[in-house]
Structure formats: structure tokens, C-alpha cells
Amino acid sequence: MGVAVHVNGQTVINLYDGEVPNSKPFPMEETSTTADDGRTRVAGVTVPTLTAYFPPEGTINTGKAVIICPGGGYSILAITHEGHDIARLLASHGVAAFVLKYRLPKDEIMKDKRIGPLQDAQRAIQLVRERADEWGIAEDKIGIAGSSAGGHLASTLSTHYREAYIENSKGTSLRPDFSLLLYPVISMREGLTHNGSRNNLLGNDPAAADVARFSNELQVTADTPPAFLVHAEDDRVVPISNSRLYVEALSKHGIPAKLITYPNGGHGFGLNNKTTADKWFDHFLEWLGGI
Incomplete structure (x- = not known):
């Protein structure tokens, strides 16, 4: 079930009981660094966890839940503004959230x-x-939710849930509902991908089969x-064509999809795109209420 501990009022749950699958012994130390902007970045994770945020007392529980995968190019985890901040807001609206x-x-x-992050998402x-x-x-x-490379992980789980890369003797569904x-x-295709994310996940010279396998617009x-x-249209880190191709693939199969675009905002803005008063989170809540 995973060992749970309480940190700063939150429940932190180890994903795995005992040995972490697909792991090799190596003396890697987890680090957590908070920059001047107040954002914490985590690296060197060897013991994956879920931090749970439940709807507070007095909040109507919707019964819905979101597992949140922070971004960071598969190099670090931008765990504050792409993790805990989103989780707190979801919980305040009656949606359980797990970072x-x-x-x-x-x-x-x-x-x-190649499958390490996916194993953790499946286990979550x-x-x-x-x-x-x-x-x-x-x-x-x-x-499942994800930002940037965390969005790749979230979309990978959304398209690669049939094959279990973890022990699943109960046959529990690994498919996210949204x-x-x-x-x-x-x-992961050249000209579309974020090269740092691709290199970290697949290596500097990935096989064509791996590029296709982890190009999730091709796996819908x-x-x-x-x-x-x-x-954002002006995202120079991850081209907006990534989102558009995924929506196009979903639409071809008759799957509900909604894309909110902003002319400006760049990359990595989290909850708050400072170039607009519009809040994408409000649109998301409305959309979530209708599925």
C-alpha cells in the first residue's frame, strides 16, 4: 500500500513497498533547491512518492482526483509551481490531488x-x-496532469496504459479517466520535441522505433x-504544435479535447500566465465538470 508519513500537514506516501522496480544500486542523493523565486526544484529521486492533498473540511468533495507530474525536462522536477501549487488549488475546489x-x-x-518515469506514473x-x-x-x-516534460509523462500514461510495466496482479486499470x-x-520527433527531454529519456541517438513509440500523438x-x-503561442521551449497535434489526434478518434491558447506567456508559467488576466484553471474546472 505504500508507507505514509506526514510532512507539514500533508500525507506523503512511498509509491512502492520494498524494492523499486527497474532500479539499479547507485549512491545517488536526492536534492531539493529553492531559488529566489520561491520555486523548489528536486533532482536525484530514487524513492518516488505521492504527496496527497484532500479537500479541506467544509469543501464539497467532488469525488474526483488528479495525479500531478511536475515538469523539468526529465532532468529536475519543478515541484512547487507545477506541483504543490496546483494541488492545493484543486483540493480547495473539492478535487483530491496527488503530487x-x-x-x-x-x-x-x-x-x-525509457520506462522508469512511466512505471512511477502507472504505480501512482x-x-x-x-x-x-x-x-x-x-x-x-x-x-493525470503534467507540465512540460511532466506533460509528456502524463500523455504517455494516457496512451501506454494497456501494458503494465509494474506488478499488477489485481488487474487494476492503469488508464487515467482524463x-x-x-x-x-x-x-519525440525531430523538429517538434524538446531536445533536452528527448535526450534524457531516450538518449542522444534514439532508435526510430523509440521515437515513434514515445511520440504520443502517434499512439492515440x-x-x-x-x-x-x-x-502559449510564443513558447520557444516546447512548440505549441505539440498540443495541436495531440488535440488533432484525439479529435480524429472522437475523443473530447479542449486547447486553451494564449498569444504570449512563453513556457513554464504554471497557474498564472502573467500576460493575461484570464485563468486557464477556471476553464479547466468548467471542462472537468462536464466530463
């Missing part, structure tokens, strides 16, 4: 770094779904979950 501190792909600590949804009753969550209302993708890396089927996406 996933996932392992970053590294050959030193993984037998196959497995754990939340199996404990849904305990936490007041509807088993069919559990979504996804929230902020300025996501979707594709009729069973891929609905998606809500946010992207």
Missing part, C-alpha cells in the same frame, strides 16, 4: 530509463485507484482519455 515525485530517467539508477494511478474508497474518490474519476496537460512535450486510440491542454 508525484517520480524518478528521472538515468542509466545509473535504472535498468531501462494504481495506488490511488486501489485506495479510492478509503480516500472518498470515485474509481472512474481519476485523472488528462490536464500544460505546455506539454507530446512528441479510440480509448485514449479526454484531454484539456494549455499552451
